[in-house]
Amino acid sequence: MEATYTSIEGKSRQYYLALGVLGAIAVAGLASFAVSYLQGHQVFGSSNVIPWGLPIVIAIYLIGLSAGSLILSSLTYVFGQEKYKPIARVAVFLAIVLIFGAMVAIAVDLGRPEKAWRLFMFFYLNNMTSMFALNGILYGGYFVISLTYLGTILANKPKLTRPIGIFAVCWAALVHMGTGAIFGFIATREIFFSPVKPFEFLAAAMVSGLALLIIAVYATLRLNGRSVSYEIIYSLRRLLAMLIVLLLLLVTVDKLTHIYSPSRDAAMFLLTGRYSSLFWSGQIGLGYIIPLIILVHPRTSKSITWILVAAASVVVGIFFERLALVLPGLAYPLHYYPGHVEGVWGQVGSFPIMPVEVVLSVGMFAFLGVLYFLGLKFMDLLPPPEPKPTREPQPAGEPAANEAVPSGE
Amino acid sequence: MAKWGMVIDLDKCTGCQACTIACKSENNVPFGSPEEQERRIDLFWHKVIAVSNGEYPGVNVELIPMPCMQCDHPSCVPVCPAKATYQREDGIVMQNFRRCIGCKYCIVACPYGARSFNYQEQEDREYLRPDLPRDFGLDTKSYIGPWPFPHRTHGVVEKCTFCFHRIDQGLKRIEAGEDIKIGVDVVPACVEACPSGARVFGDLDDPTSNVSQLLASRDFIRLRPEFGTEPKVFYLPQ
Numbered sequence: 001m002e003a004t005y006t007s008i009e010g011k012s013r014q015y016y017l018a019l020g021v022l023g024a025i026a027v028a029g030l031a032s033f034a035v036s037y038l039q040g041h042q043v044f045g046s047s048n049v050i051p052w053g054l055p056i057v058i059a060i061y062l063i064g065l066s067a068g069s070l071i072l073s074s075l076t077y078v079f080g081q082e083k084y085k086p087i088a089r090v091a092v093f094l095a096i097v098l099i100f101g102a103m104v105a106i107a108v109d110l111g112r113p114e115k116a117w118r119l120f121m122f123f124y125l126n127n128m129t130s131m132f133a134l135n136g137i138l139y140g141g142y143f144v145i146s147l148t149y150l151g152t153i154l155a156n157k158p159k160l161t162r163p164i165g166i167f168a169v170c171w172a173a174l175v176h177m178g179t180g181a182i183f184g185f186i187a188t189r190e191i192f193f194s195p196v197k198p199f200e201f202l203a204a205a206m207v208s209g210l211a212l213l214i215i216a217v218y219a220t221l222r223l224n225g226r227s228v229s230y231e232i233i234y235s236l237r238r239l240l241a242m243l244i245v246l247l248l249l250l251v252t253v254d255k256l257t258h259i260y261s262p263s264r265d266a267a268m269f270l271l272t273g274r275y276s277s278l279f280w281s282g283q284i285g286l287g288y289i290i291p292l293i294i295l296v297h298p299r300t301s302k303s304i305t306w307i308l309v310a311a312a313s314v315v316v317g318i319f320f321e322r323l324a325l326v327l328p329g330l331a332y333p334l335h336y337y338p339g340h341v342e343g344v345w346g347q348v349g350s351f352p353i354m355p356v357e358v359v360l361s362v363g364m365f366a367f368l369g370v371l372y373f374l375g376l377k378f379m380d381l382l383p384p385p386e387p388k389p390t391r392e393p394q395p396a397g398e399p400a401a402n403e404a405v406p407s408g409e
Numbered sequence: 410m411a412k413w414g415m416v417i418d419l420d421k422c423t424g425c426q427a428c429t430i431a432c433k434s435e436n437n438v439p440f441g442s443p444e445e446q447e448r449r450i451d452l453f454w455h456k457v458i459a460v461s462n463g464e465y466p467g468v469n470v471e472l473i474p475m476p477c478m479q480c481d482h483p484s485c486v487p488v489c490p491a492k493a494t495y496q497r498e499d500g501i502v503m504q505n506f507r508r509c510i511g512c513k514y515c516i517v518a519c520p521y522g523a524r525s526f527n528y529q530e531q532e533d534r535e536y537l538r539p540d541l542p543r544d545f546g547l548d549t550k551s552y553i554g555p556w557p558f559p560h561r562t563h564g565v566v567e568k569c570t571f572c573f574h575r576i577d578q579g580l581k582r583i584e585a586g587e588d589i590k591i592g593v594d595v596v597p598a599c600v601e602a603c604p605s606g607a608r609v610f611g612d613l614d615d616p617t618s619n620v621s622q623l624l625a626s627r628d629f630i631r632l633r634p635e636f637g638t639e640p641k642v643f644y645l646p647q
Contacts, residue, residue, distance in 0.1 A: 040529035040563030041511075047449040048525050051513035111511015111526065111564025118491045118510050125492060125508075132490035132514055187636055188484060188520040334522050336632055337473050339460040344449070345522070346458070352448070 005089055006384045008224050010377035022369040029363010032356045033108050041111060043356040049349030050330040054361045055109035057322045059102045060179050061208070062368075063139070064201065064318065066098035067176040068209015070146060070168060077153065077165040083232060086383040087217045089153055093375050094216060095172070095209075096146045101368040103139055108360065131182045138175045145171055154380065176205040183325060190266035191329035196254045203247040204318055210240050211291075211314035218308060220376065226383055230304060237307050241295040244314070248288045270328045274348055278324040287317020327351055411591070412500045413571055414613040414641040415600070416620045416629070417474055421607035424472035429455050431602030432476070435572060437561075439531045450528040454569040455599055471647065474608070476599060477502065477523040477569035478632065478640030485515035485524065493566075500641060501571050509565040516566060520633050521640075524568045531561050571610075572597035592618055613641065 008015070036043050046053035069091045075081045076088035107116045118125055119136040126133040149168045152160040177198035183189075184197025194200075214236055221227070258267035270279055291310035293300075300306035331349035333341065340346065375381065432455040433440060441451025457474045483502050486494050493508035494515055504524075516524045561567075579595030589595060592611030600608040611618035616625075620643075623629075629643045 041526065042445075042448075042450055042528040042563075046513075047528075048451075048453075048516065048522075049449050051516040051526060106512075109512070111513070111566075112509070112562075115491070115508075115510040118508070127487070127489055127492045129487040130490040130514065131488065132512055136490065182514075186484075186488070186518050188518055330517065334520060336458055336475065336521060337460045337471065339462040339471070342459040342461055342470070344446070345456060349449070 004384055005380040005382060007378060007380050008376050008382065010373070014223075015373070015377075019370060019373050022366040022373070025366035026363050026370055029360050029367060032360040032363065035356050036108070036360065037113065043354055045351045045354045045357055047349065047351075049333075049347075050327060050351050052109070052326055052330060053351065054357050055105045055364075057319070057326050058361055058364060059105035059109065060182075060201075060326075061319050061322045062098045062102035062105060063179050064176055064205035064322075065209050065212050065315075066095045066102060066205075067142075067172040067202075068205040068207065069098065069213050070095035070149075070172040070209075071206055072210055072213055074165055074169040077149075077161050078169060083229070083235070086221075086229065087213065087232060089150075089381045090217055090220065091213055092146060092150045092153060093379065093381050094213065094372065096143070096150060097368050097371045097375065099139065099143050099146065099175075100371070101364060103143070104367070105364055108364075131178065131185055135175075135178045135182060138171070138178045142168075142171055142175045173202055176202050183329070188334070189329045189332070190258070190263070191270050191332060192325070194254050194257065196250055196257070200247070200250040200254055203243065203250050204321055207240065207243045207247050207287075208315055208318035210236060210243060211311040211318075214240070214311040215308060215315065216372075218304070220382065224376075224382065233304060233307060237295055237301065237310075240311070240314070241292060244288055244292055244295075248292075251283075251288075266332050269332045269348075270324070273328065273332070274350075275324065275328040275331060278320055278327065282320025283317060283324045285317070286313050287321055291317070410498050410614070411612040412614045412641070413479070413576065414500075414611065414620050414643065415476065415479075415571070415597075416609045416623045416643045416645060418607045418609075418623075418645040419471060419473070420645065420647045421605045422472055422474060423605055423607075424457055424459070425604065426457055427602045427604055428474050428476075428599035428608065429453070429457055431598040432569070435598035436570075438567070439561075445528075450526075452525040452527065452531075452567055454523075454525070454567065456522075473632075473644070474599075475521060475523070475632070476571070476597075476642060478521050478638065478642045479569075479571055481639035481641060482637060484518045484520060484636065484638055488514045488518045490514065497573070499576075501573050501576075502568070503570060503573070504566060504568050506562070506565045506567075511564040511566065513566065520636050520638065524566050526566050527561065527563045530563050572599075592620065 032043075044053050044055075072084075073088045073091035073095070075084045107113050110116055119132065120140055122128070122133070122137055126136065128134065145164070145168045149161070149164045152164055180198035180201030183192040184194050186192045214233060218233065255267060255271070258264060259271075270276065291314045294306050294310035294313070295301050300310075331351065333346050333348055335341065336345070432438065436454060438452050438454050445451040455474070455476045457472055459470055459472055461468055461470045463469055479500060479502050481500065483494075483496060486496055486502065489495075490512060491508045491510050493505045493510070494502065495505070496502050511526070513526055516526060575595055575597060576591055579589060579591045582589060583591075592609075596610045600610045609619050609623055611620035613620060613624075615621060623645065624643055627645050629645055631640045631643055
């Protein structure tokens with residue numbers, strides 16, 4: 001079976017409108033980054049109690065989406081499941097866009113973003129015992145490997161694609177486990193500290209990546225008049241339900257371990273304290289329970305609309321999972337000395353919602369949307385609009401080859 | 410090589426905060442506005458916490474002055490990706506503002522809350538007192554420390570340095586032949602300022618130093634020993 005791919009033409013009014021709106025939001029985000037750079041991080045909600053705010057939450061969220069998306073592309077290119085072929089290219093491209101976004105998010109969270117290059121001076125200026133420095137290798141390598149992977153796919157070189165695909169998928173798994181290790185290895189923060197964290201992050205990555213892929217593929221194909229193969233979405237639905245159960249198990253083990261020991265104050269703070277609604281409503285409710293009910297209920301599980309609702313719920317819920325890790329984990333006060341630390345030093349941290357930070361965060365997502373739309377226009381990522389392709393695939397690698405492609409809209 | 414440590418006698422401490430103020434003025438740490446304090450984005454190199462146990466009328470409040478613990482096995486040093494936080498040979502944990510990229514990972518990793526992030530451009534831009542010579546006569550070329558970064562900028566992490574500049578200056582004077590002793594004639598600003606003499610500074614490796622003798626003669630505690638960080642700030646309980 002020889003699947004073919006084309007780009008979208010991208011000349012319609014809606015396309016330019018979407019691009020324009022997203023571009024404007026992205027520019028607003030850039031402006032708020034300039035404000036945060038000139039004014040300092042006082043314009044963010046973070047403080048010396050909760051030093052990490054929304055940009056870090058977004059970074060780990062995007063890394064998860066990216067790694068998950070790339071791992072799923074392996075279904076086609078590594079395991080040879082032909083039925084997923086129409087969505088495989090989009091999956092790889094999405095992974096590249098998202099990891100780029102994650103690196104941008106980390107850079108804007110640095111106090112001195114102009115020194116971000118120091119994160120990539122491996123073994124020379126870097127302290128390689130730091131999880132951040134190790135993740136620099138993982139993220140940078142991941143970016144390069146996924147680009148190569150996409151290159152071989154676009155150039156139609158299946159012999160090269162398979163080994164690179166295997167390598168890329170293993171690397172993607174490492175990337176997200178490394179991200180989990182950033183949190184899981186910190187003994188000081190009891191809510192973070194857990195050997196399960198890397199695996200929990202990996203499972204969350206696959207869940208959120210799959211859910212986002214379902215939405216992105218459906219929306220992209222549908223809006224561009226491509227036929228949507230319902231069979232793909234039904235089988236992905238089963239995979240999604242299984243992965244959610246796995247993630248739920250890992251989270252349960254993690255929290256139970258923390259609750260079981262008598263020093264359970266931090267875990268109880270997470271479950272009942274100031275930020276517990278993030279955990280219960282966001283992570284557990286939106287992320288796991290609601291989608292699981294939709295995906296296993298005999299009626300809703302047959303409906304594409306409901307599956308999309310479940311996927312959207314997962315994508316939002318996993319964002320809350322990141323929030324419910326970072327904020328309570330840091331807000332829980334440090335107990336310097338046995339007893340009740342009085343006054344400001346013993347207070348639970350608060351995280352005010354600051355306009356600049358919110359605009360910056362939304363702007364980052366809009367920027368990724370712009371990249372995604374541009375990619376659809378300039379690369380052959382989608383199956384052709386007609387079910388029966390008449391042309392050979394573009395002999396490509398050359399993104400600009402779309403000029404000769406038949407109109408997609 | 411000397412190993413600098415501090416002993417704080419909680420029996421003598423009155424909680425007057427002279428140490429906090431002395432630290433702020435010695436290192437020109439900004440005082441912070443009430444709004445900054447409310448949001449907890451002000452800088453503290455030294456703090457005094459009050460810890461209560463029990464309920465009124467059977468309540469006991471202890472005052473714990475907390476500089477950086479200058480841990481022997483610091484948890485902030487291994488997490489720094491940019492080698493900005495490092496341990497000197499004499500055990501002082503330093504922060505190099507030139508290298509610091511502001512990722513705040515060290516703040517997350519420190520169990521003692523000893524680190525603060527510079528959230529905004531500060532009015533007091535000098536790290537040093539302007540009445541003192543800029544480089545303290547130190548060899549800035551071979552020396553990697555906060556200096557020669559000239560000004561305090563927003564976006565880097567700061568911390569207590571045990572007033573290393575005083576110590577280094579004192580060592581130079583000893584080399585030059587002056588008859589002084591570090592820990593007696595040269596001490597960090599917080600030790601110098603303590604009106605009740607609750608703080609003692611000296612060389613932990615020297616069995617004749619006043620810190621070693623205090624630790625040998627009295628029961629002592631260290632904060633949060635469960636993390637295995639081996640702090641070099643010791644407390645003599647009440």
